[in-house]
Amino acid sequence: MSENVQHHIAIYKKVAAALAVLTVLTVAVSYIDFGVALGIIVALIIAATKGSLVLSFFMHLLDEKKSVPLSRNGIGLIIGSLIITALFFLVIIFVPLMGHADRVGDYYTLPNANAPTVETPPAH
Amino acid sequence: MDIPYIVDERPDTGLTNVKLGIWLFLASEVMLFGALFSSYVLLRLMAPERPVGSEVLNVPMGTFNTAVLIGSSVTMVFAYASLQMDDLAGFKKFMGATIVLSLVFMVVKGFEYTHEFQIGNFPWTNTYLAIYFTMTGLHALHIIGGVIVNAYFLGPGSKMWATNKTQFTNRIEAAGLYWHFVDLVWIFLFPVLYLL
Numbered sequence: 072m073s074e075n076v077q078h079h080i081a082i083y084k085k086v087a088a089a090l091a092v093l094t095v096l097t098v099a100v101s102y103i104d105f106g107v108a109l110g111i112i113v114a115l116i117i118a119a120t121k122g123s124l125v126l127s128f129f130m131h132l133l134d135e136k137k138s139v140p141l142s143r144n145g146i147g148l149i150i151g152s153l154i155i156t157a158l159f160f161l162v163i164i165f166v167p168l169m170g171h172a173d174r175v176g177d178y179y180t181l182p183n184a185n186a187p188t189v190e191t192p193p194a195h
Numbered sequence: 196m197d198i199p200y201i202v203d204e205r206p207d208t209g210l211t212n213v214k215l216g217i218w219l220f221l222a223s224e225v226m227l228f229g230a231l232f233s234s235y236v237l238l239r240l241m242a243p244e245r246p247v248g249s250e251v252l253n254v255p256m257g258t259f260n261t262a263v264l265i266g267s268s269v270t271m272v273f274a275y276a277s278l279q280m281d282d283l284a285g286f287k288k289f290m291g292a293t294i295v296l297s298l299v300f301m302v303v304k305g306f307e308y309t310h311e312f313q314i315g316n317f318p319w320t321n322t323y324l325a326i327y328f329t330m331t332g333l334h335a336l337h338i339i340g341g342v343i344v345n346a347y348f349l350g351p352g353s354k355m356w357a358t359n360k361t362q363f364t365n366r367i368e369a370a371g372l373y374w375h376f377v378d379l380v381w382i383f384l385f386p387v388l389y390l391l
Binding site: 076079080083087090091094097098101110111114115117118121122125126129130147148149152153155156157159160163164166167168170 | 209386
């Protein structure tokens, strides 16, 4: 037990150091002008790296893979529920993008607005 | 009546109910914050123009708070490791440090909010500030909740160590999982609101 914990503590220290370095990196890259799109991607990649370090080691998610799953060949309840959550999370994040991509409700002028228009026949 | 499977693992799930419960709760929290991140993306994409976070907010203060919160996550995990090594004094030391760091985070956040209010930046000033105050405010509420729970475990809650070590250790593991989640949310909030 104690040796196992000592092993964990050594990992915690390394993860803490990595998180510190990545935090500095987050701020440092924000001063580099990558352009908006690449800037967002770089910032989110660093954040995702930090997040997965916290999840894997501080929250012991890597060890949870070993816990006995519902069916012996399954992936375990924690990982399983997190995968479902991640799917819902992706959907919720992409909802605005889908809303942004469609043109319903936009008041944009059509490109051929100056072209002669066809008179709509009066309704009978 | 005792709640079952808080010390022993349930044979079918392979988990204690404590651990499964906290993970399901955190999954619901992902959806809560996910909806707000989604709103942020929508508002940002739809905005004809928007302020740059680093020009409105104080990046050094935000960076400092990021370091403080990650530090508190580190002390939390050491508090849990201390209990696993049968070291209650070590637990109290690290849990105390976690609470102090959480309070430092809140004080810095308080300074930031006060500064925003002084220069006339309120949640109703513009959409960017609205989502900033909503997301950081909800996150701050989570910090306050965590401090209350952690303070309980440092104080009266630690009496359980004398009667049931495993149950107390499991409780600290659950509190730790919640605390790391709060840290995790901030890891994404900081670049999204302050830097992008």
